[in-house]
Amino acid sequence: MEVWFRSDKGPENGLRSLTRDQLDHLCTKAKCTIMHSISNQHMDAYVLSESSLFVYKHRYIMKTCGTTTLLRCLDSLLDFSDGIGMEMMWVGYSRKNLLYPNAQLWPHSSFGDEIRYIQTHEKLQDRLNGEGHILGPITGDHWFVYVADHSETSPLFKKTLSYVPPISSKERTLNMMMFDMSQDIAQIFYQANTATGKEMTQKAGIHHLCPGAQIDEMAFNPCGYSMNAILHDAYSTIHITPEQACSCLLYTSDAADE
Numbered sequence: 001m002e003v004w005f006r007s008d009k010g011p012e013n014g015l016r017s018l019t020r021d022q023l024d025h026l027c028t029k030a031k032c033t034i035m036h037s038i039s040n041q042h043m044d045a046y047v048l049s050e051s052s053l054f055v056y057k058h059r060y061i062m063k064t065c066g067t068t069t070l071l072r073c074l075d076s077l078l079d080f081s082d083g084i085g086m087e088m089m090w091v092g093y094s095r096k097n098l099l100y101p102n103a104q105l106w107p108h109s110s111f112g113d114e115i116r117y118i119q120t121h122e123k124l125q126d127r128l129n130g131e132g133h134i135l136g137p138i139t140g141d142h143w144f145v146y147v148a149d150h151s152e153t154s155p156l157f158k159k160t161l162s163y164v165p166p167i168s169s170k171e172r173t174l175n176m177m178m179f180d181m182s183q184d185i186a187q188i189f190y191q192a193n194t195a196t197g198k199e200m201t202q203k204a205g206i207h208h209l210c211p212g213a214q215i216d217e218m219a220f221n222p223c224g225y226s227m228n229a230i231l232h233d234a235y236s237t238i239h240i241t242p243e244q245a246c247s248c249l250l251y252t253s254d255a256a257d258e
Contacts, residue, residue, distance in 0.1 A: 011084055088150060
């Protein structure tokens, strides 16, 4: 889930003014917790128990996995941003079709339930006014996308005489999902074989993917790995589940002029 806010509203530090208690509340609603964090002049990056959170001045990106309830933190995020005088401009929520939809908590077992949750929520239904889309074949792998666009190019945009729209963002995002990991490589991500996240990063050669970046990694017990890397306004994140029955690697690299 990604939420953008207008750059002319709110405090100088924007969303980075949110308190740790507020961020913890958002994570609790999404059923995850903050484990580690790193920061630079552009963003704060958090390794979560279930993926990652990135907070820029005017941009909030929360990635979760497992049986999390990501959409259920959106109303609180908007309440908190209202409280510091910020104004939402764009919301995007997307995910791949699920391998085990019945294992998910409501409303995330189906895209229909997720859309109904937004459309019937007392704080979200009128405010977002977005649209849902399905990318790819229904009979194969596909991607669900929900977008609420209130940017300056949208008819929903609230125009004011004092606001000068920013130059179009040069955002570049690469998402990769890989499955059926080689079991030789997967063994790196078991704590019995590699004790710390930093050692996993070095053993697997992950540090070569983001040279010069500040890296924050975590090893899970008994297995699993998460990493955030930040360099200037760009972030990379990797999350690995090495178990043979459901092995996967999720990789995202993103840069945007903020």
